[in-house]
Amino acid sequence: MKIDERMQEADYYIYNVHKELGKTEREIQDRRAAVQQELKETGTYVQTTEELTHGAKIAWRNNNHCIGRLFWNKLDVVDARHFTTEDAVFEALFTHIEQATNNGKVKPRITIFPPEQNGKAQVKIWNHQLFRYAGYQTEEGIVGDPASLSLTKECQKLGWEGKGTDFDLLPIVIQVGDSDPVYREIPEELVLEVPIRHPDFSIFYHLKVKWYAVPIISDMRLEIGGIEYPAAPFNGWYMGTEIGARNLADENRYNLLPHVAKQLGLNTKHLNTLWKDRALVELNVAVLDSFQKNGVAIVDHHTAAKQFKVFENNEKRAGRTVTGKWAWLIPPLSPATTHIFHKPFDNTVNKPNYFYRVEAPYE
Numbered sequence: 139m140k141i142d143e144r145m146q147e148a149d150y151y152i153y154n155v156h157k158e159l160g161k162t163e164r165e166i167q168d169r170r171a172a173v174q175q176e177l178k179e180t181g182t183y184v185q186t187t188e189e190l191t192h193g194a195k196i197a198w199r200n201n202n203h204c205i206g207r208l209f210w211n212k213l214d215v216v217d218a219r220h221f222t223t224e225d226a227v228f229e230a231l232f233t234h235i236e237q238a239t240n241n242g243k244v245k246p247r248i249t250i251f252p253p254e255q256n257g258k259a260q261v262k263i264w265n266h267q268l269f270r271y272a273g274y275q276t277e278e279g280i281v282g283d284p285a286s287l288s289l290t291k292e293c294q295k296l297g298w299e300g301k302g303t304d305f306d307l308l309p310i311v312i313q314v315g316d317s318d319p320v321y322r323e324i325p326e327e328l329v330l331e332v333p334i335r336h337p338d339f340s341i342f343y344h345l346k347v348k349w350y351a352v353p354i355i356s357d358m359r360l361e362i363g364g365i366e367y368p369a370a371p372f373n374g375w376y377m378g379t380e381i382g383a384r385n386l387a388d389e390n391r392y393n394l395l396p397h398v399a400k401q402l403g404l405n406t407k408h409l410n411t412l413w414k415d416r417a418l419v420e421l422n423v424a425v426l427d428s429f430q431k432n433g434v435a436i437v438d439h440h441t442a443a444k445q446f447k448v449f450e451n452n453e454k455r456a457g458r459t460v461t462g463k464w465a466w467l468i469p470p471l472s473p474a475t476t477h478i479f480h481k482p483f484d485n486t487v488n489k490p491n492y493f494y495r496v497e498a499p500y501e
């Protein structure tokens with residue numbers, strides 16, 4: 139980001155965040171002046187803990203993809219801006235995993251590593267999520283998660299070897315400063331996974347299907363007031379359809395619908411038997427029931443949509459407009475049963491926000 143743009147972004151943010159936090163006009167003007175001065179002298183500025191913490195929350199509130207935004211103000215924000223060694227970074231990531239997992243009572247959390255310095259990331263996380271299953275290209279086809287093929291290859295180049303099952307957790311790969319990438323496995327005692335079983339039918343037969351408890355996105359850049367945080371892994375809890383209607387169901391992911399349909403005894407010869415839909419529903423029932431029985435937090439899409447409605451009302455009351463991306467907000471299962479389907483959304487992207495990185499560090 140160019141300095142002029144950064145000064146503008148910073149000024150806009152500093153004014154708004156302190157206004158929202160109820161600071162006096164005097165306090166706001168003093169802080170604005172100090173930030174502009176610091177920017178002139180150093181090209182950047184150090185955000186206060188309050189500016190950082192509230193910025194991460196606003197970024198969640200502003201994220202047009204997320205149906206779970208009702209809870210934006212209940213985000214645990216960990217300031218890890220001074221963590222600049224490999225040991226410290228892994229330590230912070232493992233602590234994140236432990237605290238966010240919270241024995242199944244999943245807590246939304248973000249750990250924020252140092253900001254970019256002169257346009258360069260000080261800490262890089264290679265993984266898309268801290269938990270993700272490896273994907274291997276074999277002669278008999280892909281084993282594991284096809285979405286992980288390229289990162290799995292990179293891990294193997296670094297010397298990592300997976301067991302070769304459908305559910306091998308990838309190690310976490312980081313790069314600190316100008317050093318080479320290093321990987322570490324997540325300590326077993328920190329890994330919470332849920333075996334997926336249907337309460338009434340045996341939908342998987344001999345297949346062992348499971349999913350990890352907490353989705354911790356680690357490849358998005360957090361931008362607050364002109365400052366870019368390229369390493370800022372964050373998590374909420376799962377919505378069932380993310381696993382049951384996408385990860386396990388998509389043809390280019392685990393592609394389990396044909397298998398489930400067969401186990402349910404459905405006629406898969408003709409599309410018009412709606413075997414895909416019927417299999418999809420039972421697979422999603424299995425995901426929700428399994429998480430619940432294992433004491434792991436998860437939300438179904440109907441409840442999530444209702445919570446989103448409360449969020450919309452709250453925002454209106456606070457005098458803010460809710461932006462959103464319709465195609466992301468509607469659940470992939472029975473979308474028209476939720477109110478979200480029946481109205482348009484303004485997809486303006488406000489900042490602070492979380493952005494996709496342009497390319498993976500290993501590309």
Ligand code: ARG
Nearest residue numbers: 353373374375376377380381
């Ligand atoms: N859709 C992603 C997945 O299935 C996770 C995205 C974040 N989800 C969340 N509930 N916070 O792994």
